[in-house]
Amino acid sequence: MTLAEENYLKAIYHLEQEFKNGVSTNALAEEMNTKASSATDMVKKLAEKNMLTHIPYQGATLSDAGRAYAVKVIRRHRLWEVFLVEKLNFSWDEVHEVAEHLEHINSDKLVDELDAFLGFPTYDPHGDPIPDKEGNFTYIEKIVLAKGEVGTTYKCIGVDDTSSEFLKYLDSNNIGLGTIVKVLHKEPFDNSIKLALGDSEIVVSQSVAKNLYLKKV
Amino acid sequence: MTLAEENYLKAIYHLEQEFKNGVSTNALAEEMNTKASSATDMVKKLAEKNMLTHIPYQGATLSDAGRAYAVKVIRRHRLWEVFLVEKLNFSWDEVHEVAEHLEHINSDKLVDELDAFLGFPTYDPHGDPIPDKEGNFTYIEKIVLAKGEVGTTYKCIGVDDTSSEFLKYLDSNNIGLGTIVKVLHKEPFDNSIKLALGDSEIVVSQSVAKNLYLKKV
């Protein structure tokens, strides 16, 4: 598998969560920051390699082999992110870019020893689950802040948007994984939400509310 | 700099130690396991980028920028080798291949934090010096076993050949970095050398003697 093929497989895997019945060429091209014609070419190549099935004009669906391969790349990505934060003093908004490169280094020994060195972590710095060697995820139920209930106390356990901008925004408002928040008010006008955060209160916009994951505590 | 360009720069850097007056196309092609025509193409491209000077039919010579870049890649390579051995339980014969990939990940923060995490090592698992952030090497005088003197005691401090085969041979004969040996006899017939190694004696061939570096102790 080439670097480009690995990246396409990962993108298709992520898009399949959203589009259950086949990933469209346009969606894939957008995710990959390429043009639709490039996506078509690659989909045909991956179909040739039995990594996915493709019905022309109908979208692509990963095969078991393709899904397993995508999960393998995701495992590497998330383990490296943990390494960067835990061992090399990276902050959670700096790791993604470097992990995009590290994830393509193909050595089972490297990945499995790294896993052990890190103590077999199950979540990455953004709260995303890390599949084990066999590809199994440990899932935790999570709800998005936008759907939180007034009066309920939650713990922050993940983010959807992992852009540096969003993560730095959270940092500057003292929100991180593990932070405890209570929903005080949901404003119907603009869907902003007022939270209790330690001793203080904070109002977050709908964009924030849609990108922060919580669990009841 | 692309992956291929980085690898060519590194190869030219290494060959310049041997061929002081310009690296020939053929030598470069052999080092890179490509054909001479490919080496010519790349040399022209690197000359275009001011990484080296190339006089047609006369060989290539790195510019200061090219040499600095090559040293940077070598620094990454050797730091990752240390990481793999010290932290991930790799043996010295397994690290090179993986480091060949890790060395191309281009993040100053990554490399410098890794350096700090490892305690600023000055030598890699094969006894090769690791340049610092500014590109300065700490050199230690070393002599090759083939030129060792009978009756003298030495410490093993490096290898020339870093192939898995050679390193495994050394492992199986209990020779590693730090091992103390005494030269007992040099056989003129085949240039083999008899060594005292702890309580036992061992005879090593000329091939071994030319690839093991020592310093007087």
Added chain:
DNA sequence: TTAATAATTTAGGCAAATCTAAAAATATGT
């Protein structure tokens, strides 16, 4: 000092991954 030999470069092509532009298929709205 030539002629053979060796090294190097040039010419022309190929595969991967991308692009633009055009054609074909599908979806949508009245």
Added chain:
DNA sequence: ACATATTTTTAGATTTGCCTAAATTATTAA
């Protein structure tokens, strides 16, 4: 139902890094 809009595919180029074969330049040896 049918014209229009959208999506997807195809056709034809481009760039990078590599190849083989042929031409060119340098070296060597008689």
